[in-house]
Amino acid sequence: MSGKNSSSKKTTERKTTPPANKPQTGKKLPNTTSGLASISKMTWIVGLIVVLVTTIVFSGVTKLHWTNWDDDEYVYENSMVMEGDYNAIFKEPVNNNYNPLPVAMFAWEWELVKDPAAEAKDPTKALEDKARLFHINNLWMHVLCTALVFILMLQMGLNPIWAGLAALLFGIHPLRVESVAWITERKDVMFGTFYVGALIAYLRFLDTKKWLFYGICMILFVLSLLSKIQAVSLPLSMIALDWYRSRKFNMPTILEKVPFFIGSAIIGYIGVLFLSKGETIDTTQTFGLFQRVALGFTSYCLYIVKAVVPYETCTFYPYPKAVTTLHYVGLASAIGAIIGAIFLRKVAKEVTFGLAFFSVNIIFLLQIVGAGSAFFSDRFTYIAYIGLFFALAMLAQRAVKAKPALMPVVAGIAGLWVLGSAVLTWQYVPAWQNTDTLWTDVMEKYPRKVVLAYVNRAQYLRRHSQYLRSQNKTAEAQAEFDKAFQDLTTAIELQPNYHLGYLNRGNIFFDRGEDDKALADYTKVLDILGPIDFNKRIDNAAAGALSNRGAIYSRKGMRMEALADLDLALKINPKDKNTWNNRAVTHFDMGNYTKAIADFTELLKYEPNLSGAVNARGVCYMRLGKWQESLTDFNKAVQMDPKSGAFISNRAIAHANLGNKSAALADAQKAQALGQPMDPAFLQSLQQ
Numbered sequence: 001m002s003g004k005n006s007s008s009k010k011t012t013e014r015k016t017t018p019p020a021n022k023p024q025t026g027k028k029l030p031n032t033t034s035g036l037a038s039i040s041k042m043t044w045i046v047g048l049i050v051v052l053v054t055t056i057v058f059s060g061v062t063k064l065h066w067t068n069w070d071d072d073e074y075v076y077e078n079s080m081v082m083e084g085d086y087n088a089i090f091k092e093p094v095n096n097n098y099n100p101l102p103v104a105m106f107a108w109e110w111e112l113v114k115d116p117a118a119e120a121k122d123p124t125k126a127l128e129d130k131a132r133l134f135h136i137n138n139l140w141m142h143v144l145c146t147a148l149v150f151i152l153m154l155q156m157g158l159n160p161i162w163a164g165l166a167a168l169l170f171g172i173h174p175l176r177v178e179s180v181a182w183i184t185e186r187k188d189v190m191f192g193t194f195y196v197g198a199l200i201a202y203l204r205f206l207d208t209k210k211w212l213f214y215g216i217c218m219i220l221f222v223l224s225l226l227s228k229i230q231a232v233s234l235p236l237s238m239i240a241l242d243w244y245r246s247r248k249f250n251m252p253t254i255l256e257k258v259p260f261f262i263g264s265a266i267i268g269y270i271g272v273l274f275l276s277k278g279e280t281i282d283t284t285q286t287f288g289l290f291q292r293v294a295l296g297f298t299s300y301c302l303y304i305v306k307a308v309v310p311y312e313t314c315t316f317y318p319y320p321k322a323v324t325t326l327h328y329v330g331l332a333s334a335i336g337a338i339i340g341a342i343f344l345r346k347v348a349k350e351v352t353f354g355l356a357f358f359s360v361n362i363i364f365l366l367q368i369v370g371a372g373s374a375f376f377s378d379r380f381t382y383i384a385y386i387g388l389f390f391a392l393a394m395l396a397q398r399a400v401k402a403k404p405a406l407m408p409v410v411a412g413i414a415g416l417w418v419l420g421s422a423v424l425t426w427q428y429v430p431a432w433q434n435t436d437t438l439w440t441d442v443m444e445k446y447p448r449k450v451v452l453a454y455v456n457r458a459q460y461l462r463r464h465s466q467y468l469r470s471q472n473k474t475a476e477a478q479a480e481f482d483k484a485f486q487d488l489t490t491a492i493e494l495q496p497n498y499h500l501g502y503l504n505r506g507n508i509f510f511d512r513g514e515d516d517k518a519l520a521d522y523t524k525v526l527d528i529l530g531p532i533d534f535n536k537r538i539d540n541a542a543a544g545a546l547s548n549r550g551a552i553y554s555r556k557g558m559r560m561e562a563l564a565d566l567d568l569a570l571k572i573n574p575k576d577k578n579t580w581n582n583r584a585v586t587h588f589d590m591g592n593y594t595k596a597i598a599d600f601t602e603l604l605k606y607e608p609n610l611s612g613a614v615n616a617r618g619v620c621y622m623r624l625g626k627w628q629e630s631l632t633d634f635n636k637a638v639q640m641d642p643k644s645g646a647f648i649s650n651r652a653i654a655h656a657n658l659g660n661k662s663a664a665l666a667d668a669q670k671a672q673a674l675g676q677p678m679d680p681a682f683l684q685s686l687q688q
Contacts, residue, residue: 046164047150054146054171057422060429061135061181065128067435068456069315070095070184074106075134076127079575079606081107093274098267101226102186109133120609120640124467134183141189142180146171148196149386155203156244158393165414166393170386174310174424175378181432187228188382194224195231195383202238206245218259225263229271230383232264236360240387244353289368291323296366298330299376303362304337307381307388310421313428316442317376318449350398354391358384373452435460451495458487458504462511484508499528503541506548515552522549532568543573547582554586562586577606581613593620611640615647622650627657645676653682661686 066076073095075081080088084107090100113133118126149170153163170176179188201217204210224231235257247253287295306312320327341355361384367375396414400407431441439457442450461484468477485508491501506521525545532538550565566583569576584599600617604610618633634651641647652667665686672678 040160043154043160046160047147050150050164050167050171051143051147053168053422054143055139057172057425058139058142058176058180058429060426061139061432062132064135064181064429064432065131065434066183067432067438068460069182069435069438071182074103074184075110076130078103078106081110082606084108084111096274097187097229098270098274099187099226099228101223102190102228105137105186105190106134109137116609120611123609124470131183134186135181138180138183138186138189141186141193142176143171145189145193145196148193148200152196152200152203152386153390153393155200156390156394158390158397162393162397165396165418166386166389168418169389169392169421172418172421172425173307173385174313174421174428175306175381175385177313177425177428177432178315178378179382181429182379185379188379191224191227191231192382194220194227195234196386198224198234199237199241202241206241206247214256221260221263225267229267230361230365230380232268232271233361233364233383235260235264237357240353240356240360243356244349286319287323291327292368294323294327294331295319295375296368297334298327299366300334300359300362301330301337302376303381303384304358304388307385308392308417310424312445313378313424314442314445315431315438316374316446316450316453318446319373319375348395350391350394354387354389354394357387357390359387361387436464448490448494451491451498451501454487454491454494455498455500455504458484458491458508461487462504462508466511481508481511497528499525499539499541502528503545506545510548510552515555519549519552522546522552532572534571538572540573540576543569543576543579546572547576547579550579550586551582554582554589559586559590575606577603580606584613584616588616588620591623593623596620609640611637611644611647614640615644615650618650618654622654627654630654631658643674645671645674648674649676649678652678652686656682656686 066072072078078094079085080092080094081103086104086107089103089107094103110130113130115126115129118129146167150163150167153166154160156163158166179185179192198217198220201213201220205213205217221231221234224234238257238260242249242253337355338359341352345352362380365377365380396410400410431437436457439453439460442453443457446453461480465477465480465484468474468480485505488501488505488508491498492505495501502521502524506518506525509515509518509521522545525541526549529539529542529545532542546565546569550562550569553559553562553565563583563586566579566586569579570583573579580599580603584596584603587593587596587599597617597620600613600620603613604617607613614633615637618630618637621627621630621633631651631654634647634654637647638644638651648667649671652664652671655661655664655667665683668678668683668686672683
């Protein structure tokens with residue numbers, strides 16, 4: 001306010017309390033929410049631009065398919081998701097991680113995209129078509145999170161233009177691609193949305209002192225924790241905000257955070273427990289503790305550098321073979337950056353805050369005690385970069401306010417930065433088109449360095465080869481098959497004791513009918529993994545090797561050895577469809593039809609559209625003289641595959657034994673017309 005009608009009290013407040021968007025110099029910030037109390041037209045326009053640009057830049061994700069980098073474990077081979085078992089989803093981890101909310105959403109989406117007719121006709125294409133909805137939901141959730149970042153930036157004192165810049169950089173940065181394009185990383189966009197929402201509610205609580213907002217913050221925090229363990233950092237982010245707001249650190253301020261720290265401790269404990277049980281926490285002796293610290297803080301520096309200059313994006317960044325002087329320079333640089341930010345706290349408070357916010361959200365992800373085999377992961381920066389982008393935007397706002405003549409220069413730099421980010425993101429999204437493109441991209445950027453890339457691409461190529469063969473594309477199928485074998489050869493050369501290399505190569509030999517070579521590879525997998533101890537975590541690869549070795553034993557007529565392997569495989573992984581099928585076939589070949597029926601029935605719980613399994617169960621009933629049960633299965637099998645002469649022929653036999661001669665004759669003639677050989681004597685008996 002101004003003018004002679006203003007009260008002296010208000011004039012005093014105006015002189016001592018800076019507006020929310022004024023550069024901070026260590027003075028107490030006002031309890032205001034600039035840009036939220038009364039939303040201006042400019043705010044709406046900038047916010048809309050942020051949302052539209054983010055949506056356009058990431059629009060390509062709606063055309064992507066699945067990858068075999070955890071999408072199988074989290075979604076399309078996850079029995080909890082496929083069966084909609086929400087009780088299990090909230091009790092059990094997936095891939096040694098506890099993320100019940102994203103997994104529950106996957107189950108809801110799976111129910112929406114179910115299409116039994118399409119699945120029966122072409123299971124591979126039907127699965128591919130399902131991916132679109134999952135990608136669309138990843139996209140809109142990321143756009144929502146970006147919009148919330150814009151609101152948060154306004155609350156932090158940026159005017160609409162610079163708040164829009166910070167939010168846009170968050171939304172379209174190339175390091176966001178992994179979180180948005182990867183279906184499994186629904187965890188990121190979901191936890192991020194709740195996390196930023198919680199920060200907004202917390203600032204509203206600070207501004208209004210209304211406990212309603214505190215309650216909303218707590219609810220959003222819990223939802224964020226149930227989405228991804230990374231949310232445990234929220235209480236530390238709240239403390240950083242308190243410092244930036246110049247709040248006193250007294251008992252009430254501390255007590256406010258107690259429920260949040262308790263929530264973080266509970267989820268953190270559960271998360272570490274699952275990771276340690278799954279042996280996902282890597283305490284390998286390849287690097288000593290001090291070396292890991294050097295590597296961790298080198299990645300800390302790289303995260304900061306790549307926020308400004310995203311010179312490379314990749315799905316998987318391998319560890320270096322050795323710690324070098326460069327990594328100790330990285331450690332020193334990280335310490336220097338932290339000390340420098342502390343010294344700047346009075347003259348550039350936004351820089352200190354920005355680095356503090358970044359640090360508390362990245363510190364648990366520096367792989368000092370590794371939770372994986374990657375040195376660096378783009379997705380880890382999803383929330384952390386908010387602090388850096390805020391600091392840069394606030395510096396720009398301060399510079400332009402102090403010297404308006406700088407506006408064209410600062411705006412030009414910002415515009416080029418946004419344009420460059422948009423182009424790099426647009427170009428990187430197609431790398432996530434499918435498993436082949438994803439791992440090929442890694443191989444091109446890190447040739448012969450990431451064994452996992454060769455194994456995962458080979459797994460995909462083998463399955464795709466099988467699909468192409470089913471579509472009578474023999475030449476293309478063989479090319480894919482040969483490429484898969486070469487990938488596995490490379491993987492084993494690079495890491496001779498990598499069990500997944502042998503498991504997948506064994507599968508190739510199995511497909512070729514080279515049983516002795518496959519048998520050797522499956523046995524090698526089990527030798528590498530060591531004795532099976534049910535008191536410890538057992539790698540599912542052991543179940544896969546046992547299942548396929550059992551199938552080979554069965555094929556060789558070694559039925560008892562086969563059943564021993566298959567029984568053990570099911571004890572390790574009782575929901576493995578392949579093992580149920582292998583054991584069912586083994587029981588069938590042994591004449592154990594009742595046991596075969598039980599196994600085929602269990603298999604069909606997981607794969608209800610397997611017409612071959614339905615027909616095989618019908619044959620088991622037929623061998624037991626249970627003609628009505630066999631007819632029911634044959635009817636179902638024929639309905640699934642009406643052009644199968646074998647199914648129709650079996651149904652003809654069932655009809656005949658039930659006294660339905662006319663139906664039996666019609667089926668026999670139809671089967672014969674489809675090329676199925678029929679016993680002339682049987683045909684003659686039906687015509688009498």
